[in-house]
Amino acid sequence: MWxxxxxxEDPFLNKEQFFTGLYSLDSEPEQxxxxxxxxxxxxxxxxxxxxxxxxxxxxxxxxSNSTTKISSTALESIRSTxxxxxxxxxxxxxxxxxxxxxxxxxxxxxPDISAVTTAPSTAPASLECTPRxxxxxxxxxxxxxxxxxxxxxxxxxxxxxxxxxxxxxxxFIPNDIKNxxxxxxxxxADEHGGFCLKEWREQDITHIIVDSKLKYSDVLKSLxxxxxxxxxxxxxxxxxxxxxxxxRILNHDQFQYKVAGQPSTTENxxxxxxxxxxxxxxxxxETPLCDQQSSSATTQSLHIRxxxxxxxxxxxxxxxxxxxTDSQLAVEAELKASVTTDDLVSQQLAAELLSTPGPSTTQExxxxxxxxxxxxxxxxxxxxxxxxxxxxPDDGGTSSDEEPIRAVKRKKPVARTGNSKWQDKFxxxxxxxxxxxxxxxxARTIEILSEMQKYYEMTKDQWRSISYxxxxxxxxxxxxxxxxxxxxxxxxxxxxxxxxKIEEIVETDRLRKxxxxxxxxxxxxxxxxxxxxxxxxxxxxxxxxxxxxTLDDVVKNVRLTxxxxxxxxxxxxxASRIPRDEVKRHGDIVMxxxxxxxxxxxxxxxxxxxxxxxxxxxxxxxxxxxxxxAQEISGLLDELIERLxxxxxAMCGLAMSRGRDDGSKWHGASKLLDVPTWRRIDLLVVPWxxxxxxxxxxxxxxxxxxxxxxxxxxxxxxxxxxxxxxDILRGPQRQKLNDGTKVAGxxxxxxxxxxGVPYRKPEERIC
DNA sequence: TGGCGGTACTG
DNA sequence: CAGTACC
DNA sequence: GCCA
Numbered sequence: 001m002w003x004x005x006x007x008x009e010d011p012f013l014n015k016e017q018f019f020t021g022l023y024s025l026d027s028e029p030e031q032x033x034x035x036x037x038x039x040x041x042x043x044x045x046x047x048x049x050x051x052x053x054x055x056x057x058x059x060x061x062x063x064s065n066s067t068t069k070i071s072s073t074a075l076e077s078i079r080s081t082x083x084x085x086x087x088x089x090x091x092x093x094x095x096x097x098x099x100x101x102x103x104x105x106x107x108x109x110x111p112d113i114s115a116v117t118t119a120p121s122t123a124p125a126s127l128e129c130t131p132r133x134x135x136x137x138x139x140x141x142x143x144x145x146x147x148x149x150x151x152x153x154x155x156x157x158x159x160x161x162x163x164x165x166x167x168x169x170x171x172f173i174p175n176d177i178k179n180x181x182x183x184x185x186x187x188x189a190d191e192h193g194g195f196c197l198k199e200w201r202e203q204d205i206t207h208i209i210v211d212s213k214l215k216y217s218d219v220l221k222s223l224x225x226x227x228x229x230x231x232x233x234x235x236x237x238x239x240x241x242x243x244x245x246x247x248r249i250l251n252h253d254q255f256q257y258k259v260a261g262q263p264s265t266t267e268n269x270x271x272x273x274x275x276x277x278x279x280x281x282x283x284x285x286e287t288p289l290c291d292q293q294s295s296s297a298t299t300q301s302l303h304i305r306x307x308x309x310x311x312x313x314x315x316x317x318x319x320x321x322x323x324x325t326d327s328q329l330a331v332e333a334e335l336k337a338s339v340t341t342d343d344l345v346s347q348q349l350a351a352e353l354l355s356t357p358g359p360s361t362t363q364e365x366x367x368x369x370x371x372x373x374x375x376x377x378x379x380x381x382x383x384x385x386x387x388x389x390x391x392x393p394d395d396g397g398t399s400s401d402e403e404p405i406r407a408v409k410r411k412k413p414v415a416r417t418g419n420s421k422w423q424d425k426f427x428x429x430x431x432x433x434x435x436x437x438x439x440x441x442x443a444r445t446i447e448i449l450s451e452m453q454k455y456y457e458m459t460k461d462q463w464r465s466i467s468y469x470x471x472x473x474x475x476x477x478x479x480x481x482x483x484x485x486x487x488x489x490x491x492x493x494x495x496x497x498x499x500x501k502i503e504e505i506v507e508t509d510r511l512r513k514x515x516x517x518x519x520x521x522x523x524x525x526x527x528x529x530x531x532x533x534x535x536x537x538x539x540x541x542x543x544x545x546x547x548x549x550t551l552d553d554v555v556k557n558v559r560l561t562x563x564x565x566x567x568x569x570x571x572x573x574x575a576s577r578i579p580r581d582e583v584k585r586h587g588d589i590v591m592x593x594x595x596x597x598x599x600x601x602x603x604x605x606x607x608x609x610x611x612x613x614x615x616x617x618x619x620x621x622x623x624x625x626x627x628x629x630a631q632e633i634s635g636l637l638d639e640l641i642e643r644l645x646x647x648x649x650a651m652c653g654l655a656m657s658r659g660r661d662d663g664s665k666w667h668g669a670s671k672l673l674d675v676p677t678w679r680r681i682d683l684l685v686v687p688w689x690x691x692x693x694x695x696x697x698x699x700x701x702x703x704x705x706x707x708x709x710x711x712x713x714x715x716x717x718x719x720x721x722x723x724x725x726x727d728i729l730r731g732p733q734r735q736k737l738n739d740g741t742k743v744a745g746x747x748x749x750x751x752x753x754x755x756g757v758p759y760r761k762p763e764e765r766i767c
Numbered sequence: 768t769g770g771c772g773g774t775a776c777t778g
Numbered sequence: 779c780a781g782t783a784c785c
Numbered sequence: 786g787c788c789a
Contacts (some may be wrong), residue, residue, distance in 0.1 A: 309774060467786030495787050536782045561778070608785070655776050655783070682784065700785040709772040720773050
């Protein structure tokens with residue numbers, strides 16, 4: 001049945017077969033790493049891994065325009081270090097024809113063109129032939145003519161000598177481009193000279209590209225055949241990208257391209273989930289993955305919404321469960337009615353009245369494979385232009401950050417002090433309200449470079465990522481389209497490399513490097529892991545290297561810190577953006593709670609909210625009190641937090657001041673009663689005379705802060721969240737030798753002025 | 768070639 | 779201490 | 786990645 005072909009699938013769960021044979025000592029499970037020795041081992045392994053990745057990614061860059069030999073070895077080393085020990089049992093996925101599952105999961109992503117135009121009648125029976133080695137008519141391609149790629153001039157995109165698929169005819173199964181990644185593969189194949197057929201033309205077809213979730217039997221079923229002719233190679237969907245990565249036609253007989261259940265001519269032991277050689281007694285990839293796989297097969301069609309609330313309650317660290325929640329209602333009610341209800345009675349009353357919502361765990365509907373959805377989502381976002389990302393925390397001037405409130409495009413009469421040139425390179429010297437986004441002539445360039453930036457954001461190079469951000473920021477401010485490398489080169493923060501990329505983007509409307517990058521399966525997992533609160537580049541890379549692919553793998557095999565547990569349990573929560581008005585509501589609750597504690601407290605919502613974003617990654621609240629120093633504030637935060645827990649607003653703490661009673665910060669999660677989603681919330685208590693510096697710091701964005709601080713240090717100052725300091729002496733490695741003397745801290749304006757930076761309203765601090 | 772912000776909490 | 783977090 |  002044709003419907004079979006429409007099964008939803010996640011191509012990024014399918015690379016596992018890849019290097020099944022490469023079990024090595026490196027692939028020991030994470031949980032074994034408890035002793036000092038093994039920790040050290042892990043560390044060194046990690047280092048090596050990073051080095052290799054870094055080195056090879058450089059090579060890739062270097063060779064991207066000419067040589068390909070180098071990059072292939074580079075890729076090889078990446079793969080062999082990062083993707084190993086994956087043994088997933090592909091074959092358990094029961095291919096029951098769940099009709100148009102696709103439409104549930106992917107409906108909003110890719111308009112399904114080909115499925116409509118492709119007749120179900122393309123069964124193998126119709127064997128009328130077009131002569132071999134003639135390009136098929138456009139109509140028989142899987143890519144619709146009006147697809148971007150087809151519209152684009154075909155030839156110049158990929159140079160002739162890279163048309164490695166010349167003369168090859170591909171038939172994809174499923175034979176559509178619903179799935180963005182498959183669509184991407186089809187495009188790639190097409191651009192490199194291959195013909196992707198949407199009809200079964202037995203005599204022409206040289207390769208069948210099978211989605212890795214499908215078995216050989218699915219292939220037969222889908223084609224309504226008993227067997228596949230010998231002249232047609234059957235490979236899984238990693239084949240295309242591998243050929244591209246290695247820039248040549250690879251041997252399709254290699255085991256890693258086999259389709260599960262395929263009657264192999266040579267050997268087929270690899271088809272089994274390798275029960276024989278677990279590297280250690282409890283192989284992480286074995287049971288969990290199989291388990292996950294099978295359940296994936298059964299539940300995938302069921303769940304629609306990726307609620308991740310399942311584990312919310314059994315997390316030990318979440319104090320939510322046993323809290324007398326819902327008195328938060330009292331607070332909100334109080335806010336609405338502006339009545340002072342301070343006593344417990346009214347709170348209990350309110351709690352009784354409205355104790356309905358079983359907190360946080362909204363549905364128990366067995367959400368097994370949120371991860372599938374998340375990964376698919378991540379993939380989809382990676383593929384679609386103009387996403388507002390999962391990974392970018394909040395700021396960044398990335399698409400979504402801006403607030404329409406901006407009305408005036410202020411032309412600032414910058415009072416510039418004498419020294420003109422060098423400090424112009426500091427982002428903080430230029431207003432940037434990010435408002436230019438719409439109608440910006442460089443929009444497409446920015447969009448693609450942003451993808452690159454996001455890509456590098458994870459682990460590869462934080463500095464590279466930052467450089468991209470700076471370059472993008474500069475580009476965003478241009479009023480004219482930057483078309484050539486030379487033109488781009490003149491702009492600040494845009495060097496050779498970025499300039500060349502800009503030119504490539506303008507000319508070809510794409511960036512090859514990015515497209516290859518997006519297919520790397522390890523990177524998908526990396527991105528996934530990096531999204532967990534408490535997991536950074538180091539841990540994420542370690543997890544990837546250990547062979548973990550999903551959060552479930554991690555949960556089952558790794559000892560997590562408390563924060564990481566929360567981070568995983570509320571992965572979705574923390575990944576989602578918070579609408580501005582919800583931020584406000586959170587702020588109001590904290591404010592009124594604080595007001596009950598001490599009426600003189602002043603609270604302000606900071607972060608991207610203060611910068612005017614229409615949605616935020618988290619909630620930042622600064623608390624201060626007129627005329628009060630650090631001493632007197634000490635106990636205050638604790639009390640406030642306690643109250644917030646009591647009213648069921650605070651759900652858990654993630655990081656709080658310890659030791660010193662000077663403690664001034666609290667990171668945690670909070671929740672409104674009528675919104676199930678936990679939100680990240682940061683509280684910062686600051687002494688009155690540091691409020692200016694704190695304001696500056698807590699408003700950001702981070703690039704702006706870095707820029708200000710760097711500028712300060714170049715001028716002999718030191719800037720931090722507590723103040724601006726003078727006479728900072730810096731040692732050899734720019735180490736601070738003294739604390740200097742505070743020259744400002746009360747007000748933002750003062751700090752701007754001393755540093756010679758024209759004052760910038762919060763909305764203009766988006767770099 | 769080495770620098771790229773400055774600080775605070777976690778384990 | 780390294781890792782992660784905050785802006 | 787960019788810059789000094």
